[in-house]
Each structure stands twice: as structure tokens, then as C-alpha cells.
Amino acid sequence: MKRIRITSCGNQLLAQPTSRRPSCLRSPAALQNSCTPHNHRIQSRLQTTAATSDNPFDSLEASATQRSQSSNTSSKPARYPNKQPLVTLPSPHPSAAQHSAKLAALRSRLSLPQRFPLQTLARTLIHPSADPNPAFNNGSLSILGGNLLGYYTTEYLLANYPRLPMAVVFAAQSAYTGPKALATIASEWGIEAAAEPGGEVDPGLLQFKRLRSGDDLPASLRNQRRYKWNVTTTNKVLESDEFGSATQSPSSQQLSTQQVPLEEAAQSFVRALIGSLHLHLGRPLVKRFFRDHFLSRHLDLSTLFDFRTPTRDLSRLCAREGFEAPVARLISETGRLSRHPVFVVGVYSGKDKLGEGAGSSLDEARVRAAAAALKGWYLYRPTEVTVPSSMEGETDQSKWKPNMVDCGEVIV
Amino acid sequence: MSTCKPLFRTLPRQCQRINNLPLTQTRHESTTRRHKKLLHLPESPSYTSTTSEPTLIFNPPSASPNVYHTPSKFLPKDDSRKKLYAAAVKYSTQFAHRTSTPTTSTPGTPLQTTAFLPPKPSSNLPPPIRTPYEKKYHLTDADIAEIRSLRAQDPVYWTRVRLAEKFKCSQFFVGMVAKNHEKSERVAEEHQRARERWGTRRRMAKEDRGRRKELWGQDA
Incomplete structure (x- = not known):
């Protein structure tokens, strides 16, 4: 019966x-x-x-x-x-989340508290391409999470490295929370993708409509700039997203029922997870989660620089800051007449050494020393930093110390 | 001694004890000792602490300076590291004026040399690669007009180099003031024609050189 x-x-x-x-x-x-x-x-x-x-x-x-x-x-x-x-x-039923072993495992793997509901975790795994209904997909949550990630990363970078040039800020931003980084983080968390989204699929799998191999990207994900356009940094600041990327990040409505690559779906999951954590567990826990999973990733900022005319930039910088003009001095050398000479050159301003570089020719060593000196300037880090988000909701304002704001990079 | 065993085995029993000489082997410095024992140097005392209490041993290998260590000139005025740098400079100055120099290891060992002292503040800086010059700004409008007329009259003779020598200014300034587009295009064409005659190896070598040059500004 x-x-x-x-x-x-x-x-x-x-x-x-x-x-x-x-x-x-x-x-x-x-x-x-x-x-x-x-x-x-x-x-x-x-x-x-x-x-x-x-x-x-x-x-x-x-x-x-x-x-x-x-x-x-x-x-x-x-x-x-x-x-x-x-x-x-189009996507798994929310009540199936309670019975999914994968979701429970993911929740405990990420050390999320039990009060974070599995239904919401399941919703963060549904990309708009799988389920166009905004009440069931992660579109809205990923907007919130993306904004939070951008805010926390930017304030960390700007407060800790106040002199970074804009191009390096963009590069560091995308290295911490860019689409590729988020997709990597998702795969490190053990997120697996469903072959095809559907109601019968385990809700612990990432649901999205896969881009078949050989197919073109959807128009909203493609590079919208012409190949030869010279895009200035100002234009990137004003018009682009926080990564200075060429494409405008597409809205969830644009991507609904489109075929998308795995990277797009995985990054939307990570953003949506941050957004839903913010809604369910509040700001302090999200900040801790951000520190543990995003800021803990090692990024050597000194490798992001690309100086084309370091010697000119450095003399411009010294003129701007009122230092003596930089002079390259030969600290030591070996094998000048051999096949592999090494010169160690220091750049001095007055009696102070600004940077040091080694190279196989005097020119190379001089340019490298100037680049090292510029990196020394740009990678300055204040000893005491109070990020603005740490003071949200604080009544005691005495702990606040104003951060340093630099006048900007050297423009030649 | 394990080395004696084969000798015992090979000796016949009769001649084992011919005389009362002891069966000890003698090795000279020319063999084992020279190779093994003499080269076994004692540890350098600078790496081992003499006291039982935990001490700080700072002996980094030589390496290029860290770019994250901001030079003191680049620090803002209110930074606390300025004081530390000043204290370090003061300490190194005191150290530089000492008369007795410490040694790197115990006397009598092959590694024993005197340690390098920090340079005295009065000592000269290393020599500059190019002779430093002051910008003079000595050319008047009449001079500049003359540079232009000379360059326009005979650009083949009055090159940038000759004009710079004549007016005691830089070649860059001559190019800025009196740029001869026809000649520069002609020279560029000549260079291009010469480049087209290059073979594969030379072209690849030049391209690699350009690529390496781009790296100068990237990894320091």
C-alpha cells in the first residue's frame, strides 16, 4: 500500500x-x-x-x-x-542536501560550523548555467561574495603596501582572488564537477552546463577589447573590474543556459560560498575564513614588477622626492676579461645605497640595481597597519591608526 | 687491525716468528694520514656556541640584498625603523674604529684569517661606473638656432656627436633640439637592410639578447 x-x-x-x-x-x-x-x-x-x-x-x-x-x-x-x-x-532539490554525504564532508573539510545549513552550501554549487532560476542558483550570492573578496583583498594590499603601482595591484589582486586563483582554490577544496546538471545528481557536485571541447566561449566571457587597443591604467581603474581585466564580468542572467568552462563555474562557487558565509555566520568568521584560505597563499610581490626603463624611473623618483641624483658605483667585479664576468653594482644617492644588482655586464648590473632600488621603494611596508574593516562596528575608536596613503607611482 | 689479516694469511707458519720484532705496521704521512687525518679540520668556532645557553648565530651566505628591506632613505620620517638603522650605523662605526680585529677561527688552524671590519664612515665610496656630471643649462637660444642651422646644412658631417662636442652638451640634447628625420629614416633603412642580411644564428642570438634584456627589469 x-x-x-x-x-x-x-x-x-x-x-x-x-x-x-x-x-x-x-x-x-x-x-x-x-x-x-x-x-x-x-x-x-x-x-x-x-x-x-x-x-x-x-x-x-x-x-x-x-x-x-x-x-x-x-x-x-x-x-x-x-x-x-x-x-x-534543472538542479538537485534543496531537501536532497540533507542526505548528501559529499556536502557534509565538504562542510567539515572547510571547518564550517554545524549551523551553516547544507541547503545553502548546495545552492552555492549551482551555477546559473545549470539552473536559470535566481531563487535556486548562486548568482546573487556570488555577487555578494565577489564584492567581499575584492574589498578584503584590496584593503589588505593597499594598507600593507601603500606604494604599490596600480599595475602591480591589479596583478596581485587577480593572483589572490582572480578567476584562476578561485578555480584553483575550489579544486584544492576537493570540489568535483557533475558531468551534466540535473535533479537526480548528487547536490555535492558542482552543477553547471559544461562547455564542450572545441566550442567557442560565450560572448559575455570573451575578450571584448580589440587586440591592438592601448588600454591605459586610468581606463582600467575607471571602467574595468578589480583585476583590470579586459572582459566585464558577466552577470548571472547573461550566463543562464549558456555553456561555460569549469573555471567560471568553480570561481562562482567560491564567491557564492563567501557570500553565504557572510549572510549566515557574519563578518568575523568570514574574515577569518578569508585569512586562512586566501591570504595564507604565498605570493611574492617582487616578481610582479616589470620595469622597462628602471634607470630613468629611479632618477625621476629621486628628483621627485628631493634626494640626490642616483649614481651607479661598482662595488666588486670578477673576471672582467673572461667569458663570464660578474659585476656587482650599487646605486647610491649621496652616501646611501638604494639598491644593488649583479650582472654579466656593467649595463646589466646597473639596470638590475636600479630595478632593485625601485622595488625597495614600491615594496615599502609600514610596521603598524589597521585595516579599515577591522574597525567596523567598533565603538572604541582609539585603536584606529590612520594608514599611510602614498602620493602615487613614478610617471616618466 | 683489519689491514694485517691478509698478511697473516699469506705468511707460512714457519716464518711467522723469525725474530722477536713486534708485528706492528707503520704508516707514514705519505699515505693514509696525509689524505684522511690531516684534512680533517676542526670545526670553525664561529659556527659553534661555546656556552651551553642558547645563543644567536647569524652567519648568512652571501646573497643579493632582499628587496623587502627598504633602504633607510626610502623610509618615511615617522617610521620606527629609522631609529634602528641609525643605531646600526652607530654600532658599525664604533666597530670600524677598533684596532684589534677578531679572527674567524682559532689561531694555528688553516682557516684562520682576520675578519673584515665594516668600512669606516670616512672611507670613500666605490668608484662610479660613469663619471658623474652636473647639468649645466648653458646653451642660449642663439646657440640652439646655430645647432639647428648646422644640422640642416650638412647632416652627414654635423652629426649628433660632432655637435655635442662643439657645444659641450649631450647627444640626447642635440637630437631633441635638432632632429633630422630624413637622416634618421635613411640610417634606419640602412640598418634594416643590414639586419636582413643576417643568417639564422645571428638573428636568433640577437633576439635572445633582446629577450634577456627585458628580464633585467623583471627579476632583480
């Missing part, structure tokens, strides 16, 4: 939901039109934080039926749902 599914029957008898606060993405009227009022999945899902433990797994089939009906006939509610499998759902 088959049990009667009380929950699904009861939901059909429910009244129309009262009008909530209008959502940003859609007007309430549009929401009501597109989602049937008795849709079980949406009813339970709109309260994102509520862990619906009373939702038994066996009611999945029925609710899946209803959701597929509602998506097929969006205008009128389905009265007689016929039995359809979970396959018709």
Missing part, C-alpha cells in the same frame, strides 16, 4: 502567499506568475536559512513533478500532476 503524501496534498490547498518585500530581480507580480503558489520546492526554498528537516526525501518525486509542471505550464497551476522523475528538475 502506498502512503498518501500529506505534505504535497496540503500544499495544494494552501492559500496564495501574502505579498512579501519586492525582490530586486523580479517584481512580485512576475514572481507569482512564474511560480505556482502551491509549488512545494519554492515554498520551502524561499526561506533560505530554514533547514527543512521536516521535509521527507520521499516527497521529492511529487514536488519535482509539480515544479516541472509549473515550468512547463507557467501561466496556470497544474492540477493533476502526473508522475515524473527527478530528472526533469
